[in-house]
Amino acid sequence: MTSLRMSPTRISFFIPALILILVFVVYPIIATILLSLNINPIPGTEIVEGAPGLENYVKVVSDKRFLNPKGVEQASFPMGAIVHNVIWIAIHLPLTLVVGILFAVFLQYVKGGSIIRSFIFLGMVIPMIVGGLLIQFSFDKDLGVVNLLLKASGLGFLAKTWTIYPDTALFSLILGSVWLWSGFTVTMYSAGLSSLPREVIEAAIVDGADFKTILFKIIIPMLKPVTLTVVAMTILWDLKIFDIVYASTQGGPGGASNVLALLMYEYFARLGDYAMSATVATILTLVVIPVVLLWIRSIMRGGEG
Amino acid sequence: MGSAPTVTTKITFLIIGIIVGALIGYGLGYATITPREVTVTSTTTVTYQATASPTPTEKVKLIVIGPWAGAEMEAFQQVLDKFMEEHPNIEVEYRIYRAEDLASVALPQFEAGMAPGDVxxxxxxxxxxxxxxxxxxLDLSGLVNPDEFVSGIFDPVTSGGKIYGLPFTAWAKPGFWYRKSFFxxxxxxxxxxWDEFLQLLDKIKGISGVEAPIVTGDGVGWPISDVTEHFIITFGGIDMQLKLASGELKFNDPQVRAVFENYLVPLLEKGYFSEPIEWTKAIEEWWSGRYALYFMGTWLTGMVEDPNDLGFFPLPGCEGVVMGTDYIFVPxxxxxxxxxxxxxKWLATEGQRVHVGTHAGKFATWLKVSVEDHWAPxxxxYEKLSxxxxxxxxxxxxxxxxQKLFWDQLKLLWVDxxxxxxxxxxxxxxxPG
Structure with a gap:
């Protein structure tokens, strides 16, 4: 234990990294929080207009783009950016988990599975801004692969440009994001699967267990640590989703696909209202923190186990 | 425990001391630095006093930022080439930024004392x-004589006796374009x-291979707002357009609502307008005969294969045409x-003469450019718009x-x-306000 004691020599090695973290991580976080409270964090500039306080938080929360009570009440879009983010998580998370685990298991036992995995991973390699444009094209009435599939399967009456209608814009983006994000989940589960002890599965097969039993009673429970990571990363990704929406719908029509990060960007880039933008960023951080804490806790518990 | 500190310990304390000192210094600076003053100005009349900019003796490179790409960029490049020919010591590089992207990028750069371009x-x-x-x-007052330009064109960029932008060539959004050969x-x-217009739409809808009579251009949203404004000007009058812009008249006012309810919405409900399609893709589809009419600005003339096959008509009874210009400013x-x-200065004057002679589909706002200087189509x-x-x-x-809300809400109206x-x-x- 003596060797682990923090001597001044050891502390000095931390200092360069500490300075960088202080300047580029801690200070921006503190500055953003101060800015959201109308406290000027940068001397010599005039980026704050109102009096210090929670005024910006009140303004953001009462902004219909953030939360639209009428839309929520009538279950019609737009419901507000924060509700759209929640809907995104509610649909995207289970879908991406199911797709990820099924493909990973399936590709484990299929000849040429690694090649197919590479193709699936392409979604992750594509820049998300391009991914947004691809989603827009995919749901186009004439050019889109989704509508071509619908027509081919006798559902041509459903063919339309999905991203321009308020009732379907958000859902089309979410479905598109499942494709873009599945590369990550498939890769994570594939890595998890390859590290599972094969003798456990082989013993189950010898005992006469069918595929369903092996999947639900052995594979999925043993992949719990991977699932926790995938869940946390997916929720974080869903909460900070921006580029897909920006490139494909700009949050429209009528704000029907607006999300928190886009709202933050609009305050910042469109209005030059840095304080309001910082407020949305702080709210976004507050929403993200519990997820991160739960994730860290679960990982530490896993480590202890 | 009581031994003298080692060299490493001293260095450690020194570094910590520097950090703490810097933080204290920062805090003191925060408390004492006077915030930069922001000048609030009000609009006044600007008097013209000609000033001359010297031609550089050394080679200088300028970055010009504009919104034009494709055919529009080729036309503008001819203007820049002419300038470089006349001013061999100035090299000009053109970069593309849409207005909405520029607004996002430039403001933070300005706040940091930087500029994405020179002009x-x-x-x-x-x-x-x-x-x-x-x-x-920069205040550009005195560079040009405002009396030599279209009346009122400096108003949007003038404040506190200073002119912050010079007008370049203008466009108009005159009505529905069609192919003469198709008609x-x-x-x-x-x-x-209006009845004949409705009959025309009905006839077009009955033509085999036509998806919808009017193609709706999409993008960030301006093509839809353009056609909407045309309906407002036609059925509400120029006065309604001006009062809506100034906030004197509300959008939910019964007379404004009537324009939408009686004229625009019925056409949308009957499917006379297509779904919004990316506006340059819409040009191709309209030109191929999939749609018959397209509401677009005059720059369309430079974006089609045969401008001589182009015709346009405003909505019957329309007396006003939306016109605008691109402003030139210097950070x-x-x-x-x-x-x-x-x-x-050159772009706002002689540059206009070059630009209107290209296939850009623009008009001059500098009155010293004659009608004959313009591209034939x-x-x-111009004759029809006059x-x-x-x-x-x-x-x-x-x-x-x-503005973004307007575009977004109209997109919503178009599909619902x-x-x-x-x-x-x-x-x-x-x-606002």
């Missing part, structure tokens, strides 16, 4: 004025009344202010966050006309 174009006069009032732009092939004629943070001003358009009164663009006049009241109320509630 910049944007159609948003309101934005130029706002940046000028914040002290980010001839199907025995169609320009309508003279205060340019490294070559004199050369940038020289280029800005534009002379025909009978209409110029009107400012509604959303470009209001600007800010509301039943939400008319929601759309009008949203536009009213969020109108």
């Amino acid at each position: 910049i174009f944007t159609a948003w006069g309101w934005w130029v004025k706002e940046m000028g009032e914040k002290g980010h732009l 001839q092939a199907h025995g169609l004629q320009e309508p003279k009344t 205060k943070y340019t490294e070559h202010p004199e050369e940038a001003k020289l280029l800005a 534009m002379q025909v358009v 009978k209409m009164k110029p009107v400012p663009d509604l959303d470009d006049t209001v600007g800010g966050d509301w 006309p039943g939400k008319l009241d929601d759309v009008l109320n949203t536009l009213t509630e969020n109108f």
Whole structure:
């Protein structure tokens, strides 16, 4: 234990990294929080207009783009950016988990599975801004692969440009994001699967267990640590989703696909209202923190186990 | 425990001391530095005093930023080439930024004392004025004589006796464009009344292979707002357009609602307009005969294969035409202010003569450019437009966050006309001021 004691020599090695973290991580976080409270964090500039306080938080929360009570009440879009983010998580998370685990298991036992995995991973390699444009094209009435599939399967009456209608814009983006994000989940589960002890599965097969039993009673429970990571990363990704929406719908029509990060960007880039933008960023951080804490806790518990 | 500190310990304390010192210094600076003053100005008349920018003796490179790509960029490049020919010591590099992207990128750069370019174009006069009032732009008063330009064109970029932008060539959004060959092939004629317009749409809808009579251009949203404004000017009058832009009239006012309810919404409900299609893709589809009519600006003339096959008509009874220009401004943070001003002045004057002669589909705002200087197809358009009164663009006049809201809400109306009241109320509630 003596060797682990923090001597001044050891502390000095931390200092360069500490300075960088202080300047580029801690200070921006503190500055953003101060800015959201109308406290000027940068001397010599005039980026704050109102009096210090929670005024910006009140303004953001009462902004219909953030939360639209009428839309929520009538279950019609737009419901507000924060509700759209929640809907995104509610649909995207289970879908991406199911797709990820099924493909990973399936590709484990299929000849040429690694090649197919590479193709699936392409979604992750594509820049998300391009991914947004691809989603827009995919749901186009004439050019889109989704509508071509619908027509081919006798559902041509459903063919339309999905991203321009308020009732379907958000859902089309979410479905598109499942494709873009599945590369990550498939890769994570594939890595998890390859590290599972094969003798456990082989013993189950010898005992006469069918595929369903092996999947639900052995594979999925043993992949719990991977699932926790995938869940946390997916929720974080869903909460900070921006580029897909920006490139494909700009949050429209009528704000029907607006999300928190886009709202933050609009305050910042469109209005030059840095304080309001910082407020949305702080709210976004507050929403993200519990997820991160739960994730860290679960990982530490896993480590202890 | 009681031993003297080692060299490493001393260094450690020294570094910590520097950090703490820096933080204290920062804190003191925070408490003592006087915030930069922001000048708030008000609009006044500007008097012209000619000033000359010297030609540089050393080679200088300027960055010009504009919104044009493709065919429009090729036309503008001819203007820059001519300038470089006349000013061999100035090299000009052109970069593309859409107005909405420029607004996002430039403001943070200005705040940091930087500029993305030396001479910049944007159609948003309101934005130029706002940046000028914040002290980010050079005052261009005296570079040109405002009396030599179209009346009132400096108003959107003038504040506190200073001119922050110079006008470049202008465009107009005159009405519905069609292919003469398509109309001839199907025995169609320009309508003279609203009823004839409806009959025309019905006839077009019955033509085999036509998806919808009118193609709706999409993008960030301006093509939809353009056609909407045309309906407002036609059925509400020029006065309604001006009052809506100034906020004097609300969007949910019964007379405004009537324009939407009686004229625009029925056409949307009957499927006379297509779904919004990316506006350049829409040109191809309209030109191929999939759609018959396209509401677009005069720059369309430079974007089609055969401009001589083009015809257009405004809605019957329309007396006004939305016109606008691209403004040239020079950021205060340019490294070559004199050369940038020289280029800005040239572009606003002689550069216009070059530009209107290309296939850009633009008109000159500098009155010393004659009709004959314009590209031949534009002379025909110019002749037809001269009978209409110029009107400012509604959303470009209001600007800010509301402009994006306007575009977005109209997109919603286009796909869901039943939400008319929601759309009008949203536009009213969020109108600035």
